[in-house]
Amino acid sequence: MPLASRLPVTAKGKVVKGSPIAKSGKDISASIKDERGSDKAKAPEPKQPIHYESDDDDKPLAHHVQRKPTASIVDDDSDDDKPLATRLPSGVKTYQRKDSLPKTVPGVKQESSPQSKPSTPSSVKTPKISSTMPSSGKSDSKMEVDGDDDEDDDIPLAQRMSSSTSIIKKVVQQKAKASSSTGSTAIAARKLLEKKKAKRLQLQMMVTKKKVITKTTTKSKKVEPVSGDGVKWTTLEHNGVIFPPPYEPHGVKMLYDGKPVDLTPAQEEIATMFAVMLETDYAKKERFIKNFWDDWKPYLGKNHVIKKFELCDFTPIFDWHAREKERKKSMSTEEKKRLKEEKLAVEEKYMWAVVDGVKEKVGNFRVEPPGLFRGRGDHPKMGKLKTRILPHDIVINIGKDAAVPECPIPGQRWKEIRHDNTVTWLAYWKDPINDKEFKYVFLAASSSLKGQSDMQKYEKARMLKDYIDDIRRTYTHDFSSSDPTKQQIAVATYLIDRLALRAGNEKDEDEADTVGCCSLKVEHVTLVAPKSLQFDFLGKDSIRYFNTVEVDERVYKAIGQFKKGKKEGDDLFERLDTTKLNLHLKGIMPSLTAKVFRTYNASITLDNLLQDTTGETTIEIIADYQRANKQVAILCNHQRSVSKGHSAQMERLEGKMQELEEQLEELETDLDRAKKGKPPLKDSEGKVKRNQTPEALEKKIAATKQKIDKMRLDMRVKDDLKTVALGTSKINYMDPRITVAWCKRHEVPIEKIFNKSLLSKFAWAMEVEPDFRF
DNA sequence: TTACTAACTTAGGACACGGCCG
DNA sequence: CGGCCGTGTCCTAAGTTAGTAA
Numbered sequence A: 001m002p003l004a005s006r007l008p009v010t011a012k013g014k015v016v017k018g019s020p021i022a023k024s025g026k027d028i029s030a031s032i033k034d035e036r037g038s039d040k041a042k043a044p045e046p047k048q049p050i051h052y053e054s055d056d057d058d059k060p061l062a063h064h065v066q067r068k069p070t071a072s073i074v075d076d077d078s079d080d081d082k083p084l085a086t087r088l089p090s091g092v093k094t095y096q097r098k099d100s101l102p103k104t105v106p107g108v109k110q111e112s113s114p115q116s117k118p119s120t121p122s123s124v125k126t127p128k129i130s131s132t133m134p135s136s137g138k139s140d141s142k143m144e145v146d147g148d149d150d151e152d153d154d155i156p157l158a159q160r161m162s163s164s165t166s167i168i169k170k171v172v173q174q175k176a177k178a179s180s181s182t183g184s185t186a187i188a189a190r191k192l193l194e195k196k197k198a199k200r201l202q203l204q205m206m207v208t209k210k211k212v213i214t215k216t217t218t219k220s221k222k223v224e225p226v227s228g229d230g231v232k233w234t235t236l237e238h239n240g241v242i243f244p245p246p247y248e249p250h251g252v253k254m255l256y257d258g259k260p261v262d263l264t265p266a267q268e269e270i271a272t273m274f275a276v277m278l279e280t281d282y283a284k285k286e287r288f289i290k291n292f293w294d295d296w297k298p299y300l301g302k303n304h305v306i307k308k309f310e311l312c313d314f315t316p317i318f319d320w321h322a323r324e325k326e327r328k329k330s331m332s333t334e335e336k337k338r339l340k341e342e343k344l345a346v347e348e349k350y351m352w353a354v355v356d357g358v359k360e361k362v363g364n365f366r367v368e369p370p371g372l373f374r375g376r377g378d379h380p381k382m383g384k385l386k387t388r389i390l391p392h393d394i395v396i397n398i399g400k401d402a403a404v405p406e407c408p409i410p411g412q413r414w415k416e417i418r419h420d421n422t423v424t425w426l427a428y429w430k431d432p433i434n435d436k437e438f439k440y441v442f443l444a445a446s447s448s449l450k451g452q453s454d455m456q457k458y459e460k461a462r463m464l465k466d467y468i469d470d471i472r473r474t475y476t477h478d479f480s481s482s483d484p485t486k487q488q489i490a491v492a493t494y495l496i497d498r499l500a501l502r503a504g505n506e507k508d509e510d511e512a513d514t515v516g517c518c519s520l521k522v523e524h525v526t527l528v529a530p531k532s533l534q535f536d537f538l539g540k541d542s543i544r545y546f547n548t549v550e551v552d553e554r555v556y557k558a559i560g561q562f563k564k565g566k567k568e569g570d571d572l573f574e575r576l577d578t579t580k581l582n583l584h585l586k587g588i589m590p591s592l593t594a595k596v597f598r599t600y601n602a603s604i605t606l607d608n609l610l611q612d613t614t615g616e617t618t619i620e621i622i623a624d625y626q627r628a629n630k631q632v633a634i635l636c637n638h639q640r641s642v643s644k645g646h647s648a649q650m651e652r653l654e655g656k657m658q659e660l661e662e663q664l665e666e667l668e669t670d671l672d673r674a675k676k677g678k679p680p681l682k683d684s685e686g687k688v689k690r691n692q693t694p695e696a697l698e699k700k701i702a703a704t705k706q707k708i709d710k711m712r713l714d715m716r717v718k719d720d721l722k723t724v725a726l727g728t729s730k731i732n733y734m735d736p737r738i739t740v741a742w743c744k745r746h747e748v749p750i751e752k753i754f755n756k757s758l759l760s761k762f763a764w765a766m767e768v769e770p771d772f773r774f
Numbered sequence B: 001t002t003a004c005t006a007a008c009t010t011a012g013g014a015c016a017c018g019g020c021c022g
Numbered sequence C: 001c002g003g004c005c006g007t008g009t010c011c012t013a014a015g016t017t018a019g020t021a022a
Helices: A104-112 A157-183 A189-218 A266-275 A284-298 A315-329 A335-351 A448-478 A484-500 A554-564 A578-588 A592-610 A618-635 A646-675 A696-720 A727-732 A737-747 A756-761
Strands: A128-132 A236-238 A350-354 A358-361 A394-397 A416-418 A427-429 A438-441 A527-530 A532-539 A544-548
Touching: A128 A527, A128 A554, A266 A284, A350 A527, A350 A737, A438 A527, A448 A592, A448 A696, A448 A756, A484 A554, A484 A578, A484 A592, A527 A554, A532 A554, A544 A696, A554 A592, A578 A592, A592 A618, A592 A737, A618 A737, A727 A756
Parallel strands: A128 A416, A394 A416
Antiparallel strands: A236 A350, A350 A358, A394 A427, A427 A438, A527 A532, A532 A544
């Protein structure tokens, strides 16, 4: 099945990164070549589908996914219930939204002479030094505190981690116990619910408490009952953010109509942003060029020689940049090292914050440098100028008693200083591309603050286990509800649960046109008789989701009904949006939202698949893990683009493989002859080979065979994974405790599965018992 | 009810790095 | 010992969700 052929091509050339994966059993991929091979303008291609059977609802669905070649609809041999999933991107969509494009555009900034930086000094000067109190007026009281901590900084991270961990563990265990005892009986549902609720509250409390305890442990100082809700920290110190260096003009002249042009530094800076991207596919897109030109023009001014984009030739700057790059690359390693160290020395102080007396890493302490916006997919704003952010654009959040970071640019000051301990950000600024959005500076993933919330995320997902049977039963029942809203909620919940779709918020017109469950349009789902659905739409990051799945007949019917009387571009679930859906979910389980299903399904799938770890050697065991990981990635539709050398690499491997096979044949011939006492034949170049004993030849043959097998396997894995990104699910969806426990059971060093960043991110999960089950 | 704001999680691509192979 | 290639890090875009305001 020519998958490729059936793929829809995106209308308007959407960018999609998908690619085909054809994997599944044996097979395939070849048919789908990578046309998209070239860079980015890739065409969409299908990825493989997964399917899962129709479900029967009530069971514990463990699902797992089996991927199959796309089109087939299901056959699941796989087993019983599993989630279905698949992916593939494609384009096609058309809906429209209202827009507000005009507002932000060019006109605006021109007001003051553009050339000077866009930053408008005037308005800005009112930085308030004063601090704003926590928005909610929450207890500031608590901030009082330790008057400066004393050094606990470098600390016992581990220690505190473990202390918190143990508490967590307890909670977890408790919970696990409860659920195991109750969980199985599907019937006690109602009661269970009540219990669960209570449990959850308890859990929440403990979690909050833990924080305090931790703190105490670390330092023995004050321990105030900060239980107030929403309080995220008591003391917070940090050094603010670091700015990119000011622009240094290079003086290389671009050509206009064939002639060199003089540009002011500000003009040149923007021209350079474009020049540098000359060889990306962005620079070939009309929209990118138009947005860039619209934003650059005002900096040139009305009377500039440069009047039309088409006559601009940026190659001199491009070439200059390429040379610079080359120069940097060719520096000696010592020199590189030195530069790196220098950079580190400058940045060191920005890399850390002290939160409640504990030194924690800051995530993104570097302010984003100016550049041209690289929106993904068919983004209406691609190419727009992302202006330089200055101190007066930045709001700092810091403890009341902490020293306010010195503004690194002389003569300027921060926009505002806040002391809001109900949030975790250290600083933010307004996004220059989207006036309604902010860019935040947060702590790194390894911080305790992030770790705690990560753990809570997984605990919430585990709580869903106790409700899932009931939820599935309910939505199955409502598939044929006469209340259309109820019916849509049921079907949407089903899709989110079984296909791991995202919630699907509405999007503005000035964003790429992508959808999730609630925002699916009629053209995104096609009925395939007798009872399958084909999904084809662009999801987050304009990644194509392409999957054909067999579903409950009632769902099939319901979708048919939902589509009836609508035209392309109409909402499939016209009575739904994410708010309504989440509101409904919250009525079922406290704080349940659509995204919890993704976490739940990813984690439970991993947990279940890992139960059949059958490998004997460590290598095989790890391969089992990767297979499980891959299923999860497929379920979640985590894709990556095929690396540009992929097909060439495969060909090379193919060639090598052939060579090996020839060698093998030759060896076999030689062996035959050797057994008969004859000398080996001449080799391919006609040279005489030396005699070898049959034993030696046999040994060689075995070795060669092994080599071939390994290679064949490697090639398959490689081809199989060329479009699947395993990392995303590992970082965000699979409860690390599942992995840690599995490692303990199978004596696999955790480092074989988690790299350094993951190890520190998941420090909170390291102590689990080997028998932990999600 | 809808619209918007704010805060935080999730995501893939670019690029740096370092081990490996001929 | 230079280039290849896979992995890890960085970067920042693009989602979700809670809460508030209109």
